[in-house]
Amino acid sequence: MSEYGYTFGGREPIATIKPGSPVSLRTLDCFGGKVRGVDDLPSRVCVFPELNPVTGPYFVEGAQPGDTLAVHIVSLTPASPVGISSTFPHFGALTSTGYTRTLQPPLEERVWLYDIDLVHQTVRYQARNSDFSTLLNLAPMLGTVGVAPAAGEVRQTIVPDVHGGNLDTPLLAPGATLFLGVNVPGALLALGDGHARQGDGEVGGVAVEVAMDVTIVVDVIPGERTGTPRLETDRQLISLGAARPLEDAFRISQEDLVRHVAELTGLDLLDALQLVSQTTEARAGNVVDPQYVMSAAIDKRHLPGVVAYGGVHDRLRGL
Structure with missing residues (x-):
């Protein structure tokens, strides 16, 4: 069986991974390596739905429905x-x-190539119809990380939802921990869609797509359910919402953050709402996919002494 797939759910695991043990793997770009030059228009060289391949799925030892997987x-x-x-x-x-x-007619289909300089940590934007160019900071991220959905459902990798999937948030970068609810034994984790960088909203529909060498480490938080994807960084606690229209994705992320802050601090719901309302940072993940993604983040300095998920982020960061 191929190590690459185009769905979450509906596939057998390619390998088993252990919590706490680093795993290194390679992901393909969203075109599966088929776009190599400006004349390789995706509509000609790619076959739908074989877009946005993910590596996996991986069976995570000990993960059971009702647990939370930390990636x-x-x-x-x-x-x-x-x-x-x-x-x-x-x-x-x-x-x-x-x-x-x-x-109105659709946009013209056009391909841009970005030179990536790992030494100087830059990517070069070059306009197609003029000599204009500029250097952008290299900011690698994963667009797509998810687990098998509940109830035997199979979802295309391009769709974000409560199982994760095509979240397309620049916050999913090195040093971040993603929390996903486990729906099936082993979770069946898969990931891909590496971006050299992406702006909030992924407005044009496609980031700077690139194959990626990835190292992750996972852990299982038994008996703790996570309803919508969450992130933790060294600075922030973040809730993600996926829905259409965009304001519903916004509401999902904000509602989950308010409830998370209330649970962690012991504040009642309105006190937690007031704190989040005055401190939250809201960013669009993508505004192009079958469902849109919004994030809601609070700086951890506003939550003194608070530890989420038993400190698993700091523990995995320390590894």
Whole structure:
């Protein structure tokens, strides 16, 4: 069986991993390596739905339904000197789509190549129709991390939801820990969709896509259910919401953060709402996929003495 797939759920595990043991793997770019130059238009060289491949799934020892899986990103290194981006007809935040119907013609399909310099930690933007270019900071992230959904459901990797999936948030970077609810024995973790960098919202529909060498370490938090994906960094606690319309994704992320803060601090719900309301940072993950993603974050300095998930983020970070 291939180590790459295009769904969460519906596939047998390719390997077993142990909590606390670092795992190194390679992910493909969202085009599966088929776009190599500016003339390789994705609509010609890629076959839907074989887009956004993920590596896995992995069976996590000890993970059972009702637990929470913690996935700590140790390192992300682009595995190619060139990143790729594109515009697609009927895909993106600023064009007509199957959900947002208009009469204007679709965007032109166009491919951009980005030179990646690991030594200087940069990616170079070069306009296609002029000599304009500029250096951008390399900011590697994983677009897609998820587990098998509940109730035997199978979801395409391009869809974000409570199982994770195509979250497309720049916050999913080295040093971050992602928390996902476990729905099936072993969780069946899969990940992919490496980005050399991406702006909030992924407005054009495609980030700077690149194959990625990934190291992660996981842990299982038994008996603690996580309903919507959460992140922890050294600075922030973050809740993620996936839905359409965008304001519902916003509400999901904010509601979960308020409840999380209330549980961690012992504040009643309105006191927690007041604290979150005055401190939250809200960022769009993507505004292009079948469901949109919003994040809600609170700085941990506003929560003195509070430890989430028994301190698993700090423990995995320390490894």
